[in-house]
Amino acid sequence: MPRTKDDKLEARRKREILEAAATCFVRDGFHAASMRAICAEAGLSAGAVYNYFPSKDAIIEGMAEWEREDVAELAVFMRGEKNAMKALVEAAWAMVAETTVDEAQLYVELIAEAGRNPSMQARFMSVDDELRGVLKETVERGQADGRITKRQDADTLTTLIMAIVEGIAGRIGYSDGTNAKELANIAADAVSQLLQP
Amino acid sequence: MPRTKDDKLEARRKREILEAAATCFVRDGFHAASMRAICAEAGLSAGAVYNYFPSKDAIIEGMAEWEREDVAELAVFMRGEKNAMKALVEAAWAMVAETTVDEAQLYVELIAEAGRNPSMQARFMSVDDELRGVLKETVERGQADGRITKRQDADTLTTLIMAIVEGIAGRIGYSDGTNAKELANIAADAVSQLLQP
DNA sequence: ATTGAAAAAACGAACGTTCGTTTTATATAT
């Protein structure tokens, strides 16, 4: 009788392939990384990856979904913290501090790809909007209970927070990687100061 | 008699090739853009382009030097403006407002490449340090005459300014491009507020 | 317990294409 399909194995393999691909993409970039290199990194033969992903582009798109999980995690934390100001400052700190050199590199690669691939752009914007929604919701909460300034509207403040975090976290990609904590402090201080009533 | 070498023509051709390459790089990225496409965009054949640049990498590196000219221009403006606070706020505004979608896209591409190509990283860091130097010099001038806060040291404030400008300008690359001025105002306001004594 | 048909998974050679680059031929200006 036939062998049954193993969903557990398939999910594990997919994750393994994505992780191998991430390693290659960080090292070589999306387009310079070859499928052979990804297969080798995943410990598979040349064509095996095509049993799990229909194309190289599909692997790249699969990668973009990782960000979404991080945003969902952040949302839980933000909603759990009563003090909106504290939540935002700590979130800004964590987003910078928890960024590794590899993640920053991969993120830059994603943004570059999003700029020219409409399908990727849609995916990226959707995650970006999700993050913006979580932050804005918290900013408005803080403005309502007086913990956060009303000098600027919630949209502007949210844009600022995201820009600062992205701007500072982005530097991790081409710094020596030892000063992530220090950069996190700078980001947190700036956010705190800009949100002060 | 031999045909004499025309330096003017050579310089013009090089610029034309770089501009054609920029168009292709924005559209496809550094590695997905082919030499054939660049040649076609420049209206030249393969052999012609190789008379001006020895390799594709040389074209990419030639591109990185464009940023340096912008920094040099900025330095002149910053040193000409007596009021350090005003100089920094206006510089932040201009750096965001003058960023086009294409430039933002190319910049992201450059950063991605710098993250993995040591030669490009050196070039990029050198330009980045130059910009940082110009800004820091102005921050210190402002701190000396009391126009700029001394809550944080000049290095921290400079990092912040750069992060805000890059973070906000970076968004132009994947926004619809209509709101550059609006984003410039946000950046300028934030810088102004953070530098206030 | 052992067997064997059958599905799943992995292999790895080979495909056509495109890559960056080099070589060869031609036109032009001196």
Place this chain on the structure above:
DNA sequence: ATATATAAAACGAACGTTCGTTTTTTCAAT
């Protein structure tokens, strides 16, 4: 006549992908 700039063709290498084959795993029937 000769040096040069360009065009056009050609190069080997590497690309993403396909596909026929082999290996592994499964489970009903023995």
